[in-house]
Amino acid sequence: MSGLHLIKLCVGVDSVAELVAWNAQHEGRESGHTTRMTPKRNDELLDGGSLYWVIKGQIACRQRLLELRPMRGEDGVSRCRLVLDGTIVPVVPRPYRAFQGWRYLEAKDAPPDLEESSGAVAAMPEEMKRELAALGLI
Numbered sequence: 001m002s003g004l005h006l007i008k009l010c011v012g013v014d015s016v017a018e019l020v021a022w023n024a025q026h027e028g029r030e031s032g033h034t035t036r037m038t039p040k041r042n043d044e045l046l047d048g049g050s051l052y053w054v055i056k057g058q059i060a061c062r063q064r065l066l067e068l069r070p071m072r073g074e075d076g077v078s079r080c081r082l083v084l085d086g087t088i089v090p091v092v093p094r095p096y097r098a099f100q101g102w103r104y105l106e107a108k109d110a111p112p113d114l115e116e117s118s119g120a121v122a123a124m125p126e127e128m129k130r131e132l133a134a135l136g137l138i
Helices: 016-025 119-123 126-134
Strands: 004-009 032-035 050-055 058-072 078-084 089-095 102-106
Touching: 004 058, 016 050, 016 058
Parallel strands: 004 050
Antiparallel strands: 004 102, 032 078, 050 058, 058 078, 058 089
């Protein structure tokens, strides 16, 4: 996996399950997110990097970055389309404070995928994982 990722708030989504359901409703369309700023470290990000989503104050899941596509919006403002793999991978929840835009996330700071962690944790309901992570127990 890459040494560099992006992290971004997933505004308007309350759970990984809700994000998965939203993606399923839009199946057949390109999966992605449009943001104002274009990352400068493209080669590092596209070498296996992911976009980690912060949901309700915790890093909750990730999607692999496939392409960074600079574009101009209808309003003439430069933007960047983050083209993502449609697969949403839950990660071990980790508290993360709110911020605007996106940030780089070094691999050493990224939480592991849930499937790589204990099977018992992966099987827990999302709300329980969120509470345990907030308490620093997972």
